[in-house]
Amino acid sequence: MARIVSTLYAAAVYGFIFLPVIVLVLFSFQATLFPIPPFTGPSLRWYEAVLRDARLTDGLLNSMLVAVATSALATLLGFLSAWGFARFHMPASALMRGLITLPLTVSYLIIGMGLLILFNWIGIPKSLITAGIGHVVINLPLCFAIIYSQMGDHQANVERAARDLGAKEWQVLLLVTAPMLWPALFASFFLSMTFSWDEFVIAFLLTRFDTTLPVEIWNLLRAGLNPKTNAVGSLVFGVSIVLAIVFELVAFRKRPA
Amino acid sequence: MSTLDMSALVSIEHISQDFGQTKALDDVSLAIQPGSYTVLLGPSGSGKTTLLSILGGFLQPSAGRVLIGGADCTGMAPAKRPTATVFQDYALFPHMSVGSNVAFGLRMRGIAKAERLARALDMLRLVGLDQAFDNKPHQLSGGQRQRVALARALVVEPAVLLLDEPLGALDLKLRRQMQDELKAIQKRVGTAFVHVTHDQEEAMALADHIVVMNNGRIEDQGLPDRVYGRPATRFTATFMGESTILAGSVEGKGRIRTALGVFEVAGDIASPEIHVAIRPEHVQLGGDILAIVTHVVYQGSFKRVTAVPNGAPDIHLLARLPADSPVSVDMPVSLGIDPDRLIILAR
């Protein structure tokens, strides 16, 4: 009895979770002009339309560029600061750690607004770089928190051993600490990438001509329901799934102990 | 083996447990006497923890049944049967105080608050932790948590207390100390304890009745000194402490020929081809076995010596010699073995 209820419940939740995705992907193959029932496909005409749309393909490349660059920077800054706080006695350490993690609790909208006002004021024009700066702001606290939480005292001993054997500080970091922490570094980089890849409001506020894919999709959306939006949405979904599977395989694969 | 032992508190009858292809338990029968301290001893994978889980009701055996106090408990839920378990990781509820942890079982039985707190306090006093009543588990040391877990299980007055490697998480010194306490508490409350461990010293220190398990079967069981001194099988002999094992053949009544010479032993030996196990403490200086010492380890109260007999260079004879014995590596020695202490094992 309990099993039946469980199964029904799980099936209902799965149904709820997958309903929009199924509708999205199904009607991306719609042959006619509107992505609503009945289904008239299958047809690839909307995928062709997406690939012929230079704004969407540019947006895709911009998004990837911003995602990779900002995630690398956020992971690097997060790693260095986590290591500094875990290994050295810093004055007011708790306060400074609090400051670094504070952006986690602030809406993207507000972070984007603040940067918009600041850049406006100094006279820095909107671009992918300003949006990228915003993405590092939102991802740095995440990277810091993940990596800091994984810095244990046993690693400090391994670092001491390396120093004892003559390694310089940068060699310790590069050859000992970073490899020991690679799962945390990888998780940080990867999570940052998915957040940046998906981020809309900061990019919307801080870019003008060259912009990221979510903003381009938003622009497309204003034309109403359109199978082309379904097609680009399905493509984005596909890319994300591939990334998620790669992440799963790399990060959680059981390694021989 | 029949287990129609009417005096037994727990009768385990022909229990088997299959996990897919592997047989974790293979037709195991065992009787547990009231008030006894039974230790299930064996290496990991021997089935001892599986047997304990079946006793506790956390696992349904594939075959066989469990009787407690004469009643069939095989399909009974853990809460319904007169057992209580002390878990290896203690499983103390971290959000509850020590007192609430101990009182939890009474609360579940609907006992009024004042009474259950009083009984919990009594039980904590018994394990020497009444002053920790309001503490949270994380404020206690490992040994203290262990005692809280014990109190929590004992307060519901089980007929049988099940302990799953209860000392496994403690360091050696604390473990030896907790052994003594466990034994003392068991004598005081008089409850039958069934204790799982892989540590044979722990087993011998605690048990009234040792059950040696291997590969899902009971290899041997009985009083600790009997199981150690006269093990029934080669596995038991090697698992219960060190020994030197030799092949031997029986030549007539009580005469055994081995690579170390002929031994005369009392009594009949059933099979002509046997193994002989020699405990290191039964080897002494002075005798007719000439050997060269290859290792000497000074252990404080004794010396652990390995010697290779001249007549049998592939045998490493282990001896436990007095700490002041004048032996050193490469020294020729003569060693003797008391034939009455030989352990005869079927081949």
Add this chain to the structure above:
Amino acid sequence: MSAGRQSLAGWASVSPALLWTLVFFAAPFAAMAAVSLFPKDGGGFSLANYTQFFANPSYWRALTNSLEVTLIVTAVSILLAYPFAWILAFVVPERWQRLALMLAVLPFWTSYVVRSYSWLLVLAEKGAVNNALIHLGLLAEPIQLANTRAATVIGFVHFFVMLLTLTIFANLKQLSPNYRKAAADLGAGPIRSFIHVILPLTMPGIMVGAFLTFVLAIGDYITPQILGGNNELLMPQLIMMQIGRRGDFASASALSIILMAVVTVAYLLCARWLKIERA
């Protein structure tokens, strides 16, 4: 290493992140605070942008709307996700759990904008739900699902059920199975075992999830804008409107700071559950 060099190395490793946060997070916030005190229509320093919020009922309404929607979303998401996570953790056989969990969060990976758009497809006047209900004879005429508060809530709940399933599942799995065994052994049935043992032990995970839900939902512009439309405004929509239509950065800044204050209060309420600790 000498004490002096040691503190130098510490500062060298910490300062890039610290500077980044100061320059691109703290300074913009200070700029925002400053701008908010000088209303767009001139007249120098004034608290008008803040007083207007309490004076103008439509502004005030946006905040209460936001709070209502966010609280509904948080509660519904937890109530839906907890049993689901429970089933994944304890009913689904061990070997299928990873797959079941991965599947459960798969749509998590669709882009945020796309996810809301997908719900619009489902809830549109001629969309999948209306279509199905009419075909089944349950409806004669399509009902309005899109551009309602319900649509906003559905869109949010969809996302946060996945998020909370992840956090609660992780929480349930990291509990020693012996807690449940011990509770059962001591006489607690499934319900009492849940109330006295499992629920209190998973409270921290629930609170972290609830706080995340709250922060992410109350600051989100996309979901209410796409699914709720402009029938009722939530705070982020109001803020974007100040920038977009009116170019009023001062007012937008004041509203943002008010929104942040609300989140801070929520943070303080669950702060004891949200410590980041080293392993």
